[in-house]
Amino acid sequence: MKNTRILSMVAVLLLGILVSTSAMAQKQDKAQRASPPATATGKIGNATLTVNYSSPAVKGREVWGKLVPYGEVWRAGANEATTVTTDKDLMVEGKELPAGTYSFYAIPGEDQWTIIFNKTAEQWGTQYSQEQDALRVTVKPRKAGAMQERLKYNVTDEGIILQWENLEVPVSVDSKE
Template structure:
């Protein structure tokens, strides 16, 4: 009798753990990491990668002229192990949340000192605290070479780039 109860308990625990593991593996916006070196600085960008799924992204799902968490789920994080110049402006070594204000012709990329927060509140507003912004730069988006179903960051020898749908947003680093 005791063995039967123990086996039933183990089976239920196994099913619960299996369910949780399967659910985590099939996130609609899975976690991703981009890493690389720019002028000797190791750059790491951790983000969640949403999919287009037939939706209008720019000026639709991601509105123009409003703060966006630059990914899905948790706020996107950017880490550099050395001081760098982003679009000609100094950024100290450390970890930052990246926010963006997309526009049809230009984007503002914001580095914020608070990290680890969920990207939006229950009301759908970003969790960015503007007083914790340490750097903001303006960049110009371009048409991407290929259509990207999932949001993707890449670190290149010239900086980093956000690419999603039909748009690429390069950010220069020296």
């Protein structure tokens, strides 16, 4: 009787471990998220620039001014903070950005956006602290040529382009060399 009770407790314990391990594995599989991870990489002069982000979908929602409010700091993606990594010093909209990894935020507006490179790269997207800003620049959004269902970044030889819904936000980036 006592052995049966112990075996039952061990079986329940093992089942609990199996279920929790499976649940943790699902939580850690970022590709299964509603906003899956994505990466954009390119060369700007001799510099390699990489944007790591989570890519939310429009899903029939009005994004600009609604889902993403105007005039408020936005993580420029979903989940963890979007990051920008460069292996060389760059000029962003004419201002110097040293080589490194930065979290990437934006303050959207109807006619202009503030783009923010923040020194604290490894953080959840909503943990922004202005005191850690390395650089802020102002850019002009433009109407996109086509609807973009998922948030997407492109790195071109002219800079970074954020594309989502019916909007593109180009950020001019030049090699410092």
